[in-house]
Amino acid sequence: MQHCPVLLSEAITLLSPKPGESICDATLGLAGHAEALLSKVLPDGALIGIDADPENLQEATKRLQPFGDAVQLVHGNFRDIASVLSTPVDIVFADLGVSSPHFDDPARGFSFRSDGPLDLRFDRTSGVPASEWLAHADAEEIAQALREWGELRGAWSITQSIIRGRPATTKQLQECVEEALGWRAPSAMAQVFQALRIAVNGEIQALQDLLAAGPRLLRPGGRFGVISYHSLEDRLVKQAFRALVTVHKDPHTGQDIETAMYRLITKKAVVPGPEEIVRNPRARSAKLRVICYPPPL
Numbered sequence: 001m002q003h004c005p006v007l008l009s010e011a012i013t014l015l016s017p018k019p020g021e022s023i024c025d026a027t028l029g030l031a032g033h034a035e036a037l038l039s040k041v042l043p044d045g046a047l048i049g050i051d052a053d054p055e056n057l058q059e060a061t062k063r064l065q066p067f068g069d070a071v072q073l074v075h076g077n078f079r080d081i082a083s084v085l086s087t088p089v090d091i092v093f094a095d096l097g098v099s100s101p102h103f104d105d106p107a108r109g110f111s112f113r114s115d116g117p118l119d120l121r122f123d124r125t126s127g128v129p130a131s132e133w134l135a136h137a138d139a140e141e142i143a144q145a146l147r148e149w150g151e152l153r154g155a156w157s158i159t160q161s162i163i164r165g166r167p168a169t170t171k172q173l174q175e176c177v178e179e180a181l182g183w184r185a186p187s188a189m190a191q192v193f194q195a196l197r198i199a200v201n202g203e204i205q206a207l208q209d210l211l212a213a214g215p216r217l218l219r220p221g222g223r224f225g226v227i228s229y230h231s232l233e234d235r236l237v238k239q240a241f242r243a244l245v246t247v248h249k250d251p252h253t254g255q256d257i258e259t260a261m262y263r264l265i266t267k268k269a270v271v272p273g274p275e276e277i278v279r280n281p282r283a284r285s286a287k288l289r290v291i292c293y294p295p296p297l
């Protein structure tokens, strides 16, 4: 499938990269956003790209080759962004979640539409595949993951079926869900896969770490943008950004006791228009939020 960076023109407009600026793309993927951002900061600007997936990083390396020394690519997890960046940057950007090759390659186990090993890791060089996680997790852990990260009703009966079947492939997991939910299974499948993906990749903690570190890595005038794809992620982004732009008041006098260090660039999340959704149905749940760290007056 052709690679379509999500909310590309919106991200470029809101992050507004300028010649000479430095960028950290914390989820490089196939470098669609990175290439567009980078082309705006040349000739003197630079980009550091991070991705947990070595295969995506290899593809991105080819795509960004024409930019030469302006690009530095790092295999790693964005939860460690503070140790990757040695100096603050003008733009930090993250386009969370799964890329097209993850869905399209049955060997990665991300899609219930084709059979393959139940892996679901972004980084196959570390951690354990979902099949192994399910083989060792107890019922309470599995049920909690399904409830919290899949927001599933019927989590307990799916768990019982998983414990009996200990699925090793996407097809076997699908059969467990069907056994538990019957005719309701098809509508729950995406949530089951999402819950397991979040569990094996430690996605919630990684996002919390990124949201805590990212704003502090901005130079004065810098911008931080995040594209999320489901309500759990978006809630975390929204809450973290709201806390950063909120002025704290003295509870007794009502006077401001702290001025907010950051400013919202997007008052509401920016979402794809109908044309983009027709062109790229995977974009339908995307939400982009951006804050900035204004320079001192």
Ligand SMILES: C[S@@+](CC[C@H](N)C(=O)[O-])C[C@H]1O[C@@H](n2cnc3c(N)ncnc32)[C@H](O)[C@@H]1O
Residues within 6 Å of the ligand: 004, 005, 006, 026, 027, 028, 029, 030, 031, 032, 033, 034, 050, 051, 052, 053, 056, 076, 077, 078, 079, 095, 096, 097, 098, 099, 122, 206
């Ligand atoms: C939606 S894709 C990014 C697509 C990219 N913006 C583009 O235009 O090609 C998300 C990427 O983030 C990576 N990723 C997910 N979680 C990560 C994490 N915690 N740390 C680093 N990379 C991560 C995935 O491997 C995937 O390549």
